[in-house]
Amino acid sequence: MLAAMTDILAITGLSKTYASGLCALDGVSLKVRRGEILALLGPNGAGKTTLISIVCGIVNASAGTVLVDGHDIVRDYRAARSLIGLVPQELTTDAFETVWDTVSFSRGLFGKPANPAHIETVLRSLSLWEKKDSKIMTLSGGMKRRLLIAKALSHEPRILFLDEPTAGVDVELRRDMWQLVRALRDTGVTIILTTHYIDEAEEMADRIGIISKGRLILVEDKAELMHKLGKKQLRLQLQQPLAQLPTALAGYQLALAEGGNELVYTYDSQDDRLGILGLLKDLGDAGVRIKDLSTTQSSLEDIFVDLVRERA
Ligand SMILES: Nc1ncnc2c1ncn2[C@@H]1O[C@H](COP(=O)(O)OP(=O)(O)O)[C@@H](O)[C@H]1O
Numbered sequence: 497m498l499a500a501m502t503d504i505l506a507i508t509g510l511s512k513t514y515a516s517g518l519c520a521l522d523g524v525s526l527k528v529r530r531g532e533i534l535a536l537l538g539p540n541g542a543g544k545t546t547l548i549s550i551v552c553g554i555v556n557a558s559a560g561t562v563l564v565d566g567h568d569i570v571r572d573y574r575a576a577r578s579l580i581g582l583v584p585q586e587l588t589t590d591a592f593e594t595v596w597d598t599v600s601f602s603r604g605l606f607g608k609p610a611n612p613a614h615i616e617t618v619l620r621s622l623s624l625w626e627k628k629d630s631k632i633m634t635l636s637g638g639m640k641r642r643l644l645i646a647k648a649l650s651h652e653p654r655i656l657f658l659d660e661p662t663a664g665v666d667v668e669l670r671r672d673m674w675q676l677v678r679a680l681r682d683t684g685v686t687i688i689l690t691t692h693y694i695d696e697a698e699e700m701a702d703r704i705g706i707i708s709k710g711r712l713i714l715v716e717d718k719a720e721l722m723h724k725l726g727k728k729q730l731r732l733q734l735q736q737p738l739a740q741l742p743t744a745l746a747g748y749q750l751a752l753a754e755g756g757n758e759l760v761y762t763y764d765s766q767d768d769r770l771g772i773l774g775l776l777k778d779l780g781d782a783g784v785r786i787k788d789l790s791t792t793q794s795s796l797e798d799i800f801v802d803l804v805r806e807r808a
């Protein structure tokens with residue numbers, strides 16, 4: 497089956513209720529395609545880290561199954577886990593170790609034989625080669641983040657999980673991180689990242705999954721998501737301000753803006769443009785003269801806010 501070939505991760509009916517009784521995940525099913533960047537987008541507390549922790553074998557699921565390239569994470573734990581690299585949300589590193597030692601040691605934890613050439617490639621690709629003999633405590637914040645990625649890549653995983661890779665990171669470092677993640681994907685690694693930053697999902701992802709209150713509300717190609725759920729606005733700058741909307745135009749989704757100097761027409765981006773042609777004609781008939789016009793498309797942020805509000 498083609499689908500089985502291309503999906504590197506298959507999650508089915510995954511639920512988690514913590515000992516406290518809190519249901520952090522509720523029946524999540526998700527397939528991840530080989531070589532894609534999937535962003536799991538959701539507010540704090542949505543269950544993103546719980547989901548990742550289960551796939552990585554850190555947290556036990558209450559129900560459901562996870563297959564990593566066909567390997568069940570419970571029955572076939574070692575095989576599944578060796579295919580996964582995890583860059584955790586919390587930074588934990590041993591301050592007194594050197595960069596080289598800590599990355600080499602990580603590889604050993606997976607039972608892989610030493611491979612200095614691979615470690616060198618990883619450190620070079622993350623611009624850490626010059627720091628290989630430095631102690632971790634001497635690294636900058638950005639270097640420490642890259643070191644966590646180097647550790648996660650030490651055993652040559654096929655899937656890399658990045659849990660909130662840019663939380664609390666400054667703008668410049670975020671851009672560097674995004675570039676780095678793309679470069680990793682270009683080497684064939686499948687990337688799953690979690691974020692509560694909408695712009696990060698919009699910038700990075702091939703597909704976006706939206707998580708809210710332990711449920712995966714939707715998973716969609718980014719472009720498709722924007723197309724399906726996006727609204728477009730046509731803004732018409734008027735030659736003469738209008739005190740109110742002409743009654744002849746009551747049938748359109750229109751609003752006055754900028755003190756009556758602008759008319760804003762909102763329409764679904766899936767609609768054809770006939771509505772606009774009709775509107776322009778009716779405006780002309782009503783004697784409304786247009787100085788200029790522009791269109792805007794709703795951002796992922798608008799879509800996300802709408803979705804989460806609908807389900808609240
Ligand atoms: N070990 C735990 N015990 C009890 N509740 C937890 C534990 N870990 C997380 N939670 C709760 O589960 C929910 C989901 O948390 P988490 O998966 O960390 O969400 P996210 O990563 O999306 O912020 C939250 O309400 C959180 O407080």
Ligand SMILES: [Mg+2]
Nearest residue numbers: 544545585660
């Ligand atoms: Mg989290």
